[in-house]
Amino acid sequence: EDKVVQSPLSLVVHEGDTVTLNCSYEVTNFRSLLWYKQEKKAPTFLFMLTSSGIEKKSGRLSSILDKKELFSILNITATQTGDSAVYLCAVRQGAQKLVFGQGTRLTINP
Amino acid sequence: DTEVTQTPKHLVMGMTNKKSLKCEQHMGHRAMYWYKQKAKKPPELMFVYSYEKLSINESVPSRFSPECPNSSLLNLHLHALQPEDSALYLCASSQAQGGAGELFFGEGSRLTVL
Numbered sequence: 314e315d316k317v318v319q320s321p322l323s324l325v326v327h328e329g330d331t332v333t334l335n336c337s338y339e340v341t342n343f344r345s346l347l348w349y350k351q352e353k354k355a356p357t358f359l360f361m362l363t364s365s366g367i368e369k370k371s372g373r374l375s376s377i378l379d380k381k382e383l384f385s386i387l388n389i390t391a392t393q394t395g396d397s398a399v400y401l402c403a404v405r406q407g408a409q410k411l412v413f414g415q416g417t418r419l420t421i422n423p
Numbered sequence: 424d425t426e427v428t429q430t431p432k433h434l435v436m437g438m439t440n441k442k443s444l445k446c447e448q449h450m451g452h453r454a455m456y457w458y459k460q461k462a463k464k465p466p467e468l469m470f471v472y473s474y475e476k477l478s479i480n481e482s483v484p485s486r487f488s489p490e491c492p493n494s495s496l497l498n499l500h501l502h503a504l505q506p507e508d509s510a511l512y513l514c515a516s517s518q519a520q521g522g523a524g525e526l527f528f529g530e531g532s533r534l535t536v537l
Contacts, residue, residue, distance in 0.1 A: 347525055355427075355513065355528040356466070401465055409454055409479060411526055413465035 315340040319402050319414035327422050330392050334417045336402030337384040344405040346378055346385050351399045351416070359387070359400075392421045426450075427529035429514050435535045438504060444532045446497040446514030455497040456526060457489060458513040466513055472497060504536045 317338045326332055338346065345363045349356035360369045362378035362385060369376050373392075378385045389396055402414040427448045436442050446455065454473045458466035471479035472491040486508075488500040497514055511533050515526040 354530040358525045361525050409471045409473060416465050
């Protein structure tokens, strides 16, 4: 059965801390792995990863994919209260299907 | 324009009502999706349209009926729903099949079935 598993499911840290969110997957016909941030409504796109070992970076956020070990991590440095959200990992399976993990609920306390 | 627009934002309906959710995108995307999201759960795929043709139906009950009138529009017709169908319904679009690209999501229609 295809699955995407995220850990931890919930994380509470203080502003300024660095966090690492994990995503492991077992899916057939892997095309890409995507990270989304969801606050109250629509998931907003963060990164798409297709190749192993190449770090994608955007400001304080970065992500990397390991296609041999079938996982990805999302790092957030110098966290801010605005980073509080649910972070969703999703795997693009074939041409059209996107399979989501359960999400990690991140809370940043001031 | 990188927007996916969904209407209505909120909908309350009885179990005997017929209503529709609408989704529009003007990014030239040829794949459009309906997802259902229950509280504190990830989005679950319902339907995929590719080039205006239904390509994936994830065994969704027939009380949900999708329609893609043209490449920019996607509807979800609702009839005889159950209270457990209450959820956030997300529309998304992406470039044509064959790509590995990201999905762009609308803000969702929050549906309550009484």
